[in-house]
Structures are given as C-alpha cells and as structure tokens.
Amino acid sequence: MTSTSRAQFSSKFGFIMAAAGSAVGLGNIWGFPTQAASNGGAVFLFVYIAMVCLLAFPMLVAELTIGRYGQSDPIGSIKAIWPKGKKGAVLLGLAAMLTASFILSFYAIVAGWLVGAFAGSAFEIVGLQKTAEWVNSFGLTRNLLLMVIFMLTTMHVVKNGVHDGIERWSTRLMPVLFLLFFVLIIYIFTQNGAMQGLEMYLVPNFAHFSPELFVSAMGQAFFSLSLGCGTIMVYGSYLSKDINIPKTAAQVAAIDTVVAIGAGLLILPAMFVAKEHGVQIFSEAGELLSSDTLVFTVLPAMFDTMGETGLVVSLIFFLLMVIAALTSSISMLEVPVASAIEAFKCKRTTAVLSIGGLITLIAAIIVFNFGALFGLVIKVTTVYGQPILGLFLALLVGWVWNRNKLLEEIKQGYPELETSLFWKIWPVYVRVVCPIFMLLVFFA
Template sequence: MASNSRAQFSSKFGFIMAAAGSAVGLGNIWGFPTQTASNGGAVFLFVYLAMICLLAFPMLVAELTIGRYGQSDPIGSIRAVWPKGRSGAILLGLAAMITASLILSFYSIVAGWLVGSFAGSLFDIVGLTTASDWVNSFGPARNLTLMVTFMLLTMHVVKNGVHDGIELWSTRLMPVLFGLFAILIIYIFTLDGATEGLKMYLIPDFSHLSPKLVVSAMGQAFFSLSLGVGTIMVYGSYLSKDINIPKTAAQVAAVDTGVAIGAGLLILPAMFVAKAQGVQIFSEAGELLSSDTLVFTVLPAMFDTMGGAGLVVSLIFFLLMIIAALTSSISMLEVPVACAIEELNHKRSTAVAWIGGLITLIAAVIVFNFGALFGLVIEITTVYGQPILGLCFALLVGWVWSRNKLLEEIKQGYPELEKGLFWKIWPLYVRIVCPVFMILVFFA
C-alpha cells in the first residue's frame, strides 16, 4: 500500500464535487433524458431511481472501499485486496485502465462537437458566420481540431494533480453547472409546449413497463455513476481514512442523480417546446427521431426559432454540456495516469503527456475511420467492458476480499458500522444480488 505522503482531496466537499463530476457526464445530461423520452417518460424515471438504489449505490461503496484500502492506482488497489491473485489483479487493473482510455478516445470526439457547437453560437453572436459554419460542419479536419482542443483542456487539468487540478476545477465547475441548469430550466418553463414535456416526465404510463425498460434503466444507472472503469477506485484512493464511505457514496449518488433528474426537467420540456415551434421530434409511429444525435439537431433547431435570445440560450446550454464532459474526461484520464505514476514511477507531467498523446492518437484514428470504428469502440467499452469489469469488482469484494479486512476499512470512517442496518445487508448484497443484476444487464 502507498505511503501517507500520497496526494489526497483536501476536503470532503472537494471529493464529492470531483466524484460527482466524474459521474456527471454526457450520459447523464444527454443519455438519461434520451432514454427517458424513448422509454415512456416517468415510468423509466421511477425504475431508474430504483436501480440507482439497488445496483449503483452498493457498487459505488465497493469501488470506493477498494480504492481507499489500496491507496493506489487500480492495479495496486486490486493487488492489495487480492494478494494471492497477483497476475489476476494486474490483468483486472490493466483492463480497467484500457477501458477508461478507450472510452475517453470516443468521448473526446463527442465533447469536441460540443466545443464546436459552443464556438458556433459565439461566432454567430459576433457575426463570424463562415467560422460558425465550419465548426458546425461535419468532417475529419473539423472533428480532429475540436477533439484535440478538448483533449488539451483535459490534459491541462490532470497535469496539475489531485488538489490543484482535479479538485480545484471540480469545485469550480460543478457549482457553475448547477447554476446554468437552474437558469435554463426556469427559462424553458416560460415557453409554449414545456408543460406537455413535464407531464410526460412526471406522470407515469405503466403500459410502457417491460423487461427491456428495466434492463435499460439498470444499464443507465450503472454507466451514469462511472462504475467498472477504475475512476471511482482511483478517486477513492485519494480519500482520507476518516471519511464515512457509505454516507459519502450516498451523497455522490444523490448529486449525480439530481443532475440526471435536472437534465430530464430541461430536455424533455425543451423537446416539446421544439415540437410546438414546428421541429419534428417523433416519427408517425410515435418513436423518438435520431435519439442519439438529438442534442446536435433538435435543440439547435429550437434555439434557431428563438432569434437573438436563442443564441444566448444555445451558448449557455453547450457550455453546460462542455463542463459535464470535462469533469468526466479528467477522471478517465486520471486512471491510466495514476497507473503510470505508481507502477512505472513516471512524473505526473510525463505521464499526462505520453498517455494523453496516445489517447489523442487513438481518437484521431477513430476520426479518420469514423464509420467503421466509432460505434465499434463504444460497443466494446460500454456494452461489454464496463459490465464485465463491474461484475469482476463485485465478485472481488463479495467473494475474494476478507470480510474482516473489509469491515475494518469501512469502520475507520464509520466506527458504529456493525450496529447499523447497512452492514447487515450490504456485504451479502454485493456478494449475491449485484452480480446477478449485472449478469442480467449483460445478457439482456
């Protein structure tokens, strides 16, 4: 295990903002509302909330505890928990590191498009229409430029370390994100059509309830909390020993879920505002059109119908999306960087330079082979990589790690742990229920 001189978050607030920032990403702000709109609205919301409690929260506690116990990168932390399975620990840690890196490679491309949309709104405001047309076009040169811009931003934050980089930026950006959310939600509710979207979001129609919906909600809950790729484990390793892990995990899950719910309050009413202004959002069969690219098509079309105010609203919306993307991307880059620092004894600046450069290179290959690789990389990492790794981490905590050592670790920040309901349920839950849930997600 690492020494006490290792970097740590300086405050509980800093950790919660960083961990919530890691969890709050495009999956929350775009994925969750899109899934909700595609799966009958309120009924999906209620099942999603149940899955956060039943699956995501117990696994969040598990990953944080592994990280804090190991006080190291994913390879070192898994090795500390599983000393007899040295080669297995290395393989699991490497798999988490590679998955996080590959997710960042496609994530940086999408985040680059958001940078382009933000810049396009800015250029429109100052009258630079040619520049606006270029950043809003779709082509390898534009995609590459915007992706590299976003990766440089991510590398800059991670290079400054845990306290002066990740914590400092998370504690600045997350409150800005909450403020921008509030402004946009209030504004959208003043427009025609918003109440129709609100009804769809909050009044359940149980005819939509199906096994497929339950599986979708389960997957969304799992992915929205950054589980299964080592990010939560790495952030847990920077957590001081006197922090109450179950309570802190509940606070991170609450902030993350609050942002997802807020995104639904913004995007579903916005879709119906767009519909009221003549933008087609549903097919004749009642299915959501271009759900995966809605953020780049329907919302800009709605902003265009608002005139001058639409440009300002568009600017705020895409700034919000960039902040959400950045707080997630820094946590993904931190996983391989932490591995290079602790396993290879590299300096942080060196590790960020070569790993960030390598991920940028992989992203560039995807940009120039977009049709063949973009969807493939997303499928390999999120459909297969994350659930399999999440399952391995659940089995590690439930079946491999000594129950006494697990108890000892959590008790450091929660001395009365054994007397509470949490300890009576959680160990067995992670051992049996979480793996069964994850197998269901994977095979469905």
C-alpha cells in the first residue's frame, strides 16, 4: 500500500520527537504523578512499567505498522488490513476518532489551566497582581477563555501540516522540555521534605495492590502513549518505509516512560516539600486531596519557596508544560482532520476549522457542566475506551491481517526481521498474550 502524494516526516528524529511529543504531555506530567500519588506511589510505578513493557510497547508496534501499511486515516488503514470487514473497519475507525476527539476536549481544558499558570507568572513579574490572581483562579469564564486560546493554538499548528507544523514544533521544543525537567528534579531534591516523597515513590507499599490498580495502570499506559485512539496509526501513515518500526517504537516508549518516571520524581517529592510549607496534601483519612488539580496545587507552592527566582522558573516551567500539552493535542486533532481530508477530499484548513470548532464546543459543554462531565469523560475515554480499542486492534493484527503481508511491511525497515527474536515472539504475543492480558485486567 503506497501513496506517493502523502505527507511524510522528513527524518527519523523528526518522527521520534513528534511521536514522543504526542506521548509526552499531560498524560505523563499531570496524569501519571496523580495516579501514582493516589495509588500508593511505588506499587503503581512498578505496575505501570510492567504494563508499558507487556502491553503498550507491543501495541505501539502494531499501530505504527497498521498506519504505515495503510497510508491513510484510521478507517482507511484498518480497511487495508481487514478488506472483508469494511463495516467493522468504519466502526472501529470512527470509534478511534471519537475517542481522540473527546480526549482532546478534556485535554484542552487542563492545558488551558497550564496557559493560565504561565500567564499568571508573567503577570506577577510585571506587577499585574489582580490579573495574575484572576487567571490562576478556578472560574467558569476563565476556564472557557483559556481552553479556547489553547484550542486555537492547536488548530493553528495542525493547519500548517505534517512537516511545517507538527514536526517543526516537536523537534525544536521537546529537547528543551527534557532539559528543564532535569534541572527542576535536581532542585527539588535539595528541599526539605523531598526525601519523604521519594520514599513514597520508590519504596512499595503492597497494601495498595489491587485489581483496580492494574486497570488504572493499563489505562494510564495507553493514554500516555496515545494508543487506541488512532493517533499513532495516523503518525505511522506519515512514516517512511525504511524506518525500523520495532526499534523506533522502543525509543518512543522509552522516552515516554522516562519522562513519566521523571515527572513522578518531580511531583511526588514536591508534594511533601509543599506540605513542609503548610500546603495540605492529604485528608485526615490519608487520601490525596484535589487529585485532578495536584500539579496546579503542588508546583506553585514549590515555586513560592524560591522567592523572586521562583516566578521566573514558574514562567519557564509552565510555558514548557503548555508546549508538552500542545505536542500531544496536535496529534489528537490530526486524527479526525486526516480522516476528513481522506474521506471528503476537503482542504486541510477547512477540516481543521470545522473539526477543531466542534471539539471546542464539546469542551465548552464540559466546562459548563464540569462536576458531572469532566471526570466521566476522562474515565470513559482513557480507562476504558483506549484499552478496548487496543484490544480490537490486537485481535485484527493477530488474527485477521495476513501474516506474510505483516512480515513484509515490517521487513522494509528491518531486513533481518525473520531471524530476529522479536519476530519469534511478537506475532504470537499480539495474537494471544495481549488480548488475554487485557481481558484478565478488565474482568479482574
């Protein structure tokens, strides 16, 4: 399956940064530390790493391969490997697009909070204290405005296409994010209380071990790596044929996991540093308070301990948080946009404006019904939607797709594939182990 006119990433580095950018975002920096803090720290960390290795990585290879083979949007790529199941392919592709769109709808709200935290630091630096307080407060008008600003930025990048938009932003901004993470982790380790957080994060307490923890860890792994919602499939369709998919997938998964672990090394010690400075982190019953807004409670308290320097560090950190969120949001918007371009042959600008506008409207409805919808949309899309779609994709790759065609597709960038240990394990693993593992976790 080829498409000579289809856009492509111009380099392997560009793809890795774009795919890592898709993966590295709020799933790592907001979702992972929150899940870890709510589920016993180290126990969740170990189960999460196991889920990435045992489920997320094999599925990352599968989705990239489907995308590169199909050279199309999720519907077209699934049809390519499942020619006798056109109706099923349409339903599965539509489900992936809807999942990506609904994830983006709540994602844009949280990213808007990051825009507010960045703007608040900037306003404080120039002395606009009341304006800073307004953008940092949790209010209907503020949440709506910041969400719209973030969605407009996302739409602007996606409108510029694969090379000039997605790849250019990702390759320039992701390395800077990694550097700042490292600097902040070193700083937080020098503060009083940090070692308590580190102990919680690295020393397991098996009292927190439960079936629900496995479900949460699996959902977090799929959310973090953007699996089951068409994103990786679409990015795979922009991947050149000479790229070694298993090796590249391993690099993306490794970068994503290292950033998630790094976020935990920053946020959990920062929780206890903030606690040392009078911020209430846990209830009297020992449960985590304000888990959805943990990053927005803990980090400002940490930056406050740094005095005037803290304002500058806060400004830079939240700017890069916005960038991390943006590299993920552009990948989510690209899923329905790519589908609209393929299906209706419309211009990219038209597709971006219409679909981006619709997702902005959905996000606005969530803002106006925050208490009822925000947590619900997160749970339906990330804890259940992505893994269930991942299960169907595993079954398609393992049981429906012709084994020789699958082999030929991966061999294009990995000539010695047939004699490798990877090929001896992976096809059977995706065919049998991944579906059974997913079902066991779900019905546990």
